[in-house]
Amino acid sequence: MDHGYRMHLVNTAAVPQYEGLKYADDNTDAYWLSNLLRLGILPEGYIFPREDRAVRDLSRKRCQLVQMCTANILSVQNIAARNLGYTLSTNRIKALLPEDVERIFPQPEVALTVDTNRVVVRSLSEQIARLKNKEVDTHLFAMNPRRHCHRPAPCPRDRLIEHSAGGQHLAGRPRRDTRTT
Numbered sequence: 001m002d003h004g005y006r007m008h009l010v011n012t013a014a015v016p017q018y019e020g021l022k023y024a025d026d027n028t029d030a031y032w033l034s035n036l037l038r039l040g041i042l043p044e045g046y047i048f049p050r051e052d053r054a055v056r057d058l059s060r061k062r063c064q065l066v067q068m069c070t071a072n073i074l075s076v077q078n079i080a081a082r083n084l085g086y087t088l089s090t091n092r093i094k095a096l097l098p099e100d101v102e103r104i105f106p107q108p109e110v111a112l113t114v115d116t117n118r119v120v121v122r123s124l125s126e127q128i129a130r131l132k133n134k135e136v137d138t139h140l141f142a143m144n145p146r147r148h149c150h151r152p153a154p155c156p157r158d159r160l161i162e163h164s165a166g167g168q169h170l171a172g173r174p175r176r177d178t179r180t181t
Helices: 026-041 052-082 090-095 098-104 106-133 136-141 158-166
Strands: none
Touching: 052 090, 052 106, 090 106, 098 106
16 A cells, blocks of 8 residues: 555455355455456445544544444433432533532432533533534545445446446346337
């Protein structure tokens, strides 16, 4: 990659297993992967260029903090449901003050648990706000537009069946011609 070679990072968990092959060695595997690549159905990962990896890591950290914050909010909501019989909204939890926690949850152990989660949520929210940056999102999208694409990808199995059927589509039906004459 750094020296001008084109690299393919294969997602090995998504590679379809081959059936009917007599040998399972490196040469057979390489032949199978090259066929998948030639057909355009080799599941690949994206390799960020070296200069863009810091932005990627920043984005990953922000996602991790959002997940942690959500887990703490859900914890408070579950505690409220068990102890109060109703849940608190996310905005209500984020706006809680220490005196609100003591008033809403009279048991000291429960109040301490909720207050601990409240402090963690507030701290995580501050860090998320620091990391939230439109320029970072724009930069990530410019590097890899596929990553942020919300259109479903075509099913590789359909392309493989279509190719192996010699122009026939699924279940032997002729492929619909979408070309205009």
